[in-house]
Amino acid sequence: MKLAENEFLKYMSKFEKNPFEIVLHGESHLIGSGKPAFSVVFHKTPEINELLTSTSIALGKAYMDGDIEIKGELYDALNLFLGQMGEFSTDRKKLKKLIFTSGSKKNQKKEVSSHYDIGNDFYRLWLDETMSYSCGYFGNNTDTLYDAQCNKINRTLQKLHLEEGMSLCDIGCGWGFLLIQAAKQYKVHGVGITLSEEQKKEFERRIREENLEEYLTVKLLDYRDLPDVGQKFDRIVSIGMVEHVGRQNYREFMQCVKDALKPGGIFLLHYISALLEYPGDAWIKKYIFPGGVIPSLREIINIAGELRFYTLDVESWRRHYNKTLLCWNDNFQKHRDQVVKMFDEKFARMWELYLCACAATFMNGIIDLHQIVFINGVNNELPMVRWY
Numbered sequence: 001m002k003l004a005e006n007e008f009l010k011y012m013s014k015f016e017k018n019p020f021e022i023v024l025h026g027e028s029h030l031i032g033s034g035k036p037a038f039s040v041v042f043h044k045t046p047e048i049n050e051l052l053t054s055t056s057i058a059l060g061k062a063y064m065d066g067d068i069e070i071k072g073e074l075y076d077a078l079n080l081f082l083g084q085m086g087e088f089s090t091d092r093k094k095l096k097k098l099i100f101t102s103g104s105k106k107n108q109k110k111e112v113s114s115h116y117d118i119g120n121d122f123y124r125l126w127l128d129e130t131m132s133y134s135c136g137y138f139g140n141n142t143d144t145l146y147d148a149q150c151n152k153i154n155r156t157l158q159k160l161h162l163e164e165g166m167s168l169c170d171i172g173c174g175w176g177f178l179l180i181q182a183a184k185q186y187k188v189h190g191v192g193i194t195l196s197e198e199q200k201k202e203f204e205r206r207i208r209e210e211n212l213e214e215y216l217t218v219k220l221l222d223y224r225d226l227p228d229v230g231q232k233f234d235r236i237v238s239i240g241m242v243e244h245v246g247r248q249n250y251r252e253f254m255q256c257v258k259d260a261l262k263p264g265g266i267f268l269l270h271y272i273s274a275l276l277e278y279p280g281d282a283w284i285k286k287y288i289f290p291g292g293v294i295p296s297l298r299e300i301i302n303i304a305g306e307l308r309f310y311t312l313d314v315e316s317w318r319r320h321y322n323k324t325l326l327c328w329n330d331n332f333q334k335h336r337d338q339v340v341k342m343f344d345e346k347f348a349r350m351w352e353l354y355l356c357a358c359a360a361t362f363m364n365g366i367i368d369l370h371q372i373v374f375i376n377g378v379n380n381e382l383p384m385v386r387w388y
Helices: 004-013 047-054 055-064 074-085 105-116 120-126 146-160 177-186 197-209 222-227 247-260 281-289 297-306 318-334 337-340 345-363
Strands: 020-024 028-033 041-042 068-071 167-171 189-194 216-218 232-241 261-273 309-316 368-375
Touching: 004 047, 004 222, 020 074, 020 297, 028 055, 041 047, 055 068, 055 281, 074 368, 105 197, 105 368, 120 197, 120 337, 146 177, 146 247, 167 177, 167 222, 177 189, 177 197, 177 216, 189 197, 189 222, 189 232, 197 216, 222 247, 232 247, 247 297, 261 297, 281 345, 297 309, 297 368, 318 337, 318 345, 318 368, 337 345, 337 368
Parallel strands: 020 041, 167 189, 167 232, 189 216, 232 261
Antiparallel strands: 020 028, 041 068, 261 368, 309 368
């Protein structure tokens, strides 16, 4: 056996928690002890220096390039393997420019556009009819993805304690389903802000289609410019957006929300969270979400307290996001041939890896999803119970 193959197998031997099989040049090698839970065929041996620089990038790129073949379901293998991400190598010095990107307005618009402006037709293939690209809420086992996204919106709007005529701002509004439902159900006046031109275009079309021009507007706007709009909102919501802000900007983000929110107003923050403050996964940053950083629950709560945001409610949706991602992957697989035609095979493998890997990391508790309800100062007029 070649030296490179020996080094590779030695490196991989530390991932022994759940035994699995590695097949190299037709030869089987067992990692761990016991019956292998899954098999991985390596058509090309990863370079050891690449694994040491970033295990995530080395293995992720190998899968994208077709150098790795999983026998069985990709999610099942990742669910067993990614519980050991603490063993991954990441050379932060070598990857400094990738891991720690600029938090400037110009760069963050570029990063957001690189993901969300791929094209509405692409996202329409595998999202549900609401075009919701965030965690759904599965009230029972029979809920479809559409049901879960409607549940998510209804539950979120209930937490905002909306009343007719109120003003609501959605920071990172996506394709606008939340604001559309808020306007239809509660007759509130909503403003959505996004950095994605594709999302803005589609949201504006939906506003016209629903005849909600009287109630809703959408702006291509950075959150840092929100206080300059000159409007104070009764309610502010942000779903799946703070992950793009960057650790250096969390306090500024929260301060901008406070400056745009009326005293006693409710701010609901829905975001992917972590137990501790990590800089983020290198493969995700390189190929999926440039500049993305997942905040810990405690750092957001700490900043909120310093700004006199009172924490009213915290709810974990971790397993709901696992199920949401698996639904997305099911839809993605049904339309995989169309994705390949739109882009290519490498792109399709990259996205299925992203969806399945994220589902596995939620299931393993590596990341979480939290909804937090904050009050801007003291508000004794709200119900004393969880009204929703």
